[in-house]
Amino acid sequence: MSVRRINRKWGQVFVPKCGWVKFRVTREWSDIETASSASVTLDRSGRWFVSFTRLAPQIERKSTGSVVGIDMGIAITVATSEDKSLKPQKLLTKGQRQRKRRLQRRLARQVKGYNRYRVTKLAIAKLAAKEVDRRKDWIELTTTDLVRDYDLISLEALKIKNMTKSAKGTKDKPGKNVKAKPGLNRSILEQGWGLFCQQLTDKATNAVTPVEIIAINPAYTSLRCSECGYTDKKNRDSQALFHCLSCGSIRITQT
Incomplete structure (x- = not known):
């Protein structure tokens, strides 16, 4: 692999059958010139x-002795046992969200295969790419902070593929709430739980002082009191308020 630097912001990589291709330098140049290989891709x-x-690279950290539990959700992407609510800010501005809705309505009226259809679809894809990039950036920053602050992190062992399956069922055994399930599936996938857990696990393993990750069964965790362990569906009055009927512990989650 051959690379060369043009200036502080730009470099070139030699691509077979294409020659020298210019790219923007977004990493330390020492990391680029010592890389073992490179791949060129085109996104949607x-x-x-x-x-x-x-x-x-290894994350520089010192042992803190702190322990935290993490609960993944939709209204709040990440809620910690220390009553901290972590969620990304609006991934698209108000104007971008409005434009995306207009483009989606326009795409529904257009005929698939024509140039106008392709132009509208590309415009929607560009807005979706901004949303994905901002979500990935938030996940990178949040997982790094968690690895630096805690020595032990417990995660829910969520089976996301099973959670986002279709609710249609079969002809003999039709599903329930079929119309509502696609919306729930989209909300789950938009949170990026899989990427969050993968990044957190990788960084915890690769840190200078490793962080222990424990996967726990997610069943009834939102109904279980962290103080006495009592589990009852009546413990949770709402998404934001938890009131244990056994020990009287109250926990309010800021949304």
Whole structure:
């Protein structure tokens, strides 16, 4: 693999059958020139990327002795046992959200296969790419902070593939709430739980002082009191308020 630097912001990589291709430098140049390989990809929004393969850097951290439990949700992406609510800010501005809705309505009226259909679809893909990039950036920052602050992190062992299955069922055994299930599936996938857990696990394992990750059964965890362990569906009055009927412990989650 051959790379060369043009200036502080730009570099070039030699791609077979294409020659020297210019790219923007977004990493330390020492990491780029020592990479073992590179791949060039095109995403659905029409953006080209060149990715250089190298070992993941270790996160610098010191042992803190702190322990935290993490609950994944939809209204609140990440809720910690210390009553902290972590969720990304609006991934699209108000104007971008309105434009996306207009484009989606326009796409529904257009005929598939025509140029106008492709132009509208590309415009929607570009807005979706902004949303994905901002979510990934939030996950990177949040998982890094968690790894630096805690020595032990407990996660829910969520089976996301099973949670987002279709509710249609079969002809003999039709499903329930079939119309509502696609919306719930989209809300689950939009949170990026899988990527969050994967990034957190990778960073915890690769830290200078490793962080222990414990996966627990998620069943009834939102109904179980963290103080006395009493579990009852009446403990949770609402999404934000938890009131244990056994020991009287009250926990309010800021949404």
